[in-house]
Amino acid sequence: MMFADLIHTMPWIFLGVCVGILVGAVPGLTGAMVIALAVPLTFSMEESDALALLVSLYVGSVSGGLISATLLKIPGTPAAMITVLDAYPMTESGMAGRALGIGIIASLFGGLFSGVALILLAKPIAAWSIYLGPFDLFSLVFVALVFIVTVAEPGRVGMGKGILAGCLGIAVSLPGIHPATGEIRYTFGMPELGDGFNLLPVLIGLFAFSQAWKDLTERSPGLGTVRTEPVKIALPMALWLKQLSNLIRSSVIGTLVGILPGIGANVGSVISYGAAKNLSRTPERFGKGSEEGLIASESANNATVGGALIPLIALGIPGSVIDAILIGAFVIHGLQPGPLLFQNNPETVEGIFSSYIVANLLMALVMLLAIKWIALLGGVSKTRLAPVILLCCIAGSYCTGNRIFDVWVMVAFGVLGLVMERYRIPPAPLVIGFVLAPLAEENLAAGLMIHGGSYLPLLTTPFPLTCFGIAGILIFLSIKALTKTASSVENGEAG
């Protein structure tokens, strides 16, 4: 990317990072929510500016959670839920500034590490992906789907709920036009359903509307006073040298978890926290203010962002909920993620790479300079904010298709989101199922057409078989890790 272009998009990156950090820091506002609301706003922007803004929002929102986690014991985003375990105890013992400083530097390291991985891996993966046939793509998508539904919630019941949510997402994707034949199906006599449910109203409903409604109708217990302290960045070099292996390991885990389709930052920090604890010489400090734990969590959750952009850009398969929204944004701006993106729009790819790196640097800078003021926002009354967000939800879902039908769809999915939350059913599998099901169905149909209706090649050709094998192992491992950490989180909360 030319330097001049970067100067041009810089204000958008700055805006995205700032808004993202705010959103991350304010409990009740999530990255998925704000990015879903921001996509319609980018309709009339230049594609490079739009993508730079959205990517920076993504980076900022994953990072901002650190602030409220450290100062208020509230994870501002799900990604920061593990950060709370060690950052808040540090605050209690008067080391808030140190905790923030460590968290910011760890975030920056994780973000840049996965950025390098993104730049190095995306193009070769995209070039190689042309050898993937319909059945190969189907198995990749299928594995992503299976993976997200099984690891969204720990435990056997959690897995069952994940599967149910995934099936619900697939069912929601069915109305509209058959991906392989073009016939209209399951519209139940509603002409508006002719091209199915739009992605944005579904997302805004599930993530923004339901959260805002909860904030509006629930009185949360009073927050503690916000303590602000100057951030300490002048940390001894010895600390970082000692923690280098932890930093790198957690960043690698974060990046890999990001690449795995369907799961996001919170799982990345859970797994790297578990790994750091198992390998630590002082595992008993974890959960009581361990700097190691904080570093593991914060570097991993930021590393998932760059990792998740790899399958998105190289294959057009979303690695997380936010990536699913980003795919929609790509298409709106006339870009098709995948191998042809590198061929037809190399400048766009470079633009995304450089905005990602710049966004990470700006993130660290903004957090270091402005943390005092951002921390105060953690105390903003959620009930005051909620009606404004509801208004944005309505306007945002209307913008996507200029019809009231989409607003009703948004409200319906918002209500569905509340019901699901009531029964602790995770919403992420629903979204991923909704996004991936048409892709899976189209490729399965094409594969069956190539092979004259035989499913056998799915089990006899190496690529699908490898996919299924890897998925099996990963699911087994992550269920183990998740169950373990989940129980330690519960114990930590109790004690």
Next chain:
Amino acid sequence: MKVIVPFAPGGGSDTLARVLVRKIQNRPGEHAPWVIINVPGAGGTIGSRRVRKAKPDGHTLLFLHDGILTAKYAGQSPFGPEAFTPVGATGSLGMVICVPEASPFQTLNDLLVAAEASPDTVTFAANIGAPSYFMARSLEQEKPGASFRYVQSGGGARRFADLSGGHVQSTAFSVSEYLNFREGGIRALAVLDESRHPALPTVPSALEQGYSVTYRNLQGWWAPAETPAPVVESLQSVLRDAFESPALRRYSEEQCLEPDFLDSRELAAAMIQKSEMLVGLDLEFERRYLPPVGLFLMIGVALGGLLTIPSPAAGRSLTPTSTIRQSLSKRLGLAALLVGFIVSLSFPLGMFLPAGILFMGAAGLIISGFENLRATILVSIAAPLSLYLFLSSLLGIDLP
């Protein structure tokens, strides 16, 4: 201005639409932004459906080649070009039949002989219902007994990926798509025309090889039905000016686009002529290979349901949340307010700004009563107003 391109970005239609729209956009005196929206899927019918339902005010245009006609005859969509107002056609494209570089087929005849010797085994990637599918069907007609095994693929970009990855044995591209993709490990067998194409002097024509299949894909622009004639005429002249500009001439030459502009009436006449050709063809396609999605879904639900049946120990994970909810009457009041707000937006009377201020004010009163009244009033006016100004003035989105 919204231009719906019913194919994925990167294909031939998308590129041409973008070049044209950029030209129109740079016209002196053109203020309205022209935005291209890709609505891919189902042989172009998802996009065309959207334009059919759009308001006939001249602000939405469909850019769709002969697919508009073939989808109807393939039974994919109940409507054809008659459901739209033709605006004009910006040239037409010749088509080529392609195979992977390493394919044993050297000529069009090799391919068709193989398709005849063992019917339903030679795979052909097509966008079912779109011209690529129709062309293969007309080839089959030329060689009685030959039949391809059709594989649902997509627009040019997707067909290229399928062909160059060796997943299918043959497919069709427009001449300009072929020019873009030919370095990528594919080989052309024939141009579907009476004579060779000037840009591809080494590729033999179909007629040369004994098959009289001619196909030129018209690049049509369509407005929703009942768009007023003066609007159509002004759009037509905008398109004609852009298409006949020297820059576009050069582009057409590079991309092997036949540079004849058809006006509204000529486009309608060409469509009638083409539909006469299509009537005789069998465009039904094989449905038995479609996956039983409903069955898979039921298996998934059964599996998930089985896992969720709680065991005695699992109940503990459902810890109640520590938050206190607002009273039922307040919640019902808020819900009624929200529904009322959205319902009021669906009538022409309701407008976003006043309804939004009312909604915000009432919601604020329900939540915090009359304490802090000044803040409530301030927020409920400032928030809808700034949102409205931001969306409508800055971003050009029309709210109700």
